[in-house]
Amino acid sequence: MDALTALATPRRREILRLVWTREAPAGDIHRALPDVSFAAISQHLAVLAGAGLVDVRKEGRHRYYRARPESLGDLRSWLEATWDDALYRLKVQAELEQARRGPRPLRRPRRLPRRGSTPP
Amino acid sequence: MDALTALATPRRREILRLVWTREAPAGDIHRALPDVSFAAISQHLAVLAGAGLVDVRKEGRHRYYRARPESLGDLRSWLEATWDDALYRLKVQAELEQARRGPRPLRRPRRLPRRGSTPP
DNA sequence: ATTTTATTTAAGTATTTACTAAACTAACAT
C-alpha cells in the first residue's frame, strides 16, 4: 500500500486535508501554504495522485484536485488484511519459529502447571 | 501522528508484522530477515517503539518486542479525527476560501529589479 | 501572434533516512 508512503510526510497530509471535502486548484493550495514553492506543491500533488489519494480534473487552464476518501477505506482494509487475518498471523508465526531454529514453541516466561488443556 | 512515518517503509511494516501476535526477541526478528544487519533491525525497532507501535519488555539479556494493536486503533482514530470531523472540514474550507480571494503573501520571486538593490 | 495565467517539468542542492561495520553495554557463565 503506497498510500502509507504518501501519507508519511506532514506536508502531504496537510495538502490532502485541504482537498478532502471539495476540489481545489493547485494555485489555491499553494496560496494556503505560503511557505512552500508552487513547484513543491505540484510535486507533492503528483505523489498523492500516484498513490491514488487524490483525483485530478482538468478544466481550462486549471487543474482541480480532490481527495479520494475511499482511499482511506482502502488503507483501513489493508491494515486489517495485513494484521487481522488469522491465516496471515499463522504464517508469520511460522516464519518466526523457523527463524528460531528450534523445535520447541516460543519460550514462555512462566508456564502454569497444566493438565491436558488445549492451548489457544 | 508519528505512526504514519514509522509505517512508511516496508521494512518496518514487515518487522511490525513479525511481532504482531506475540512478542519476540530482537535476535529472532533479525534471523527472520536475514538480508539486514542486526543493527538496522535494532534501529527500526527503536523507531517503531518511538511511534508507540511496539512495546519492549526486558528480561535478562533479551529484549522482547511486541506490537501494540491498539496503536492501529489510534491511527484510525486519528484519520477520522482529522478527516471525518465536520468542524474541522469547515475550518479547512474557510482556509481555502480565504486563500482563494484575498491573495495572501504570494511567494513568487519578485520581479522589478531595482538599481542598487542589495541581494540576500 | 504575443502575453498572461496556471501549472508542470527539469536540474540541481540540501536534508533525511536506511544501511553497514565496528565499538560499546549489560547480563550471564566460567
Add this chain to the structure above:
DNA sequence: ATGTTAGTTTAGTAAATACTTAAATAAAAT
C-alpha cells in the same frame, strides 16, 4: 577476572527525498 551472548549506539556512507529556481507547456486574453 575473562569470555560469551544479546542487543544498542556511534560513525560513516549511499541512496532517497523535499525543496529550490528556472525553463517549459498549455489555455485564454490581448
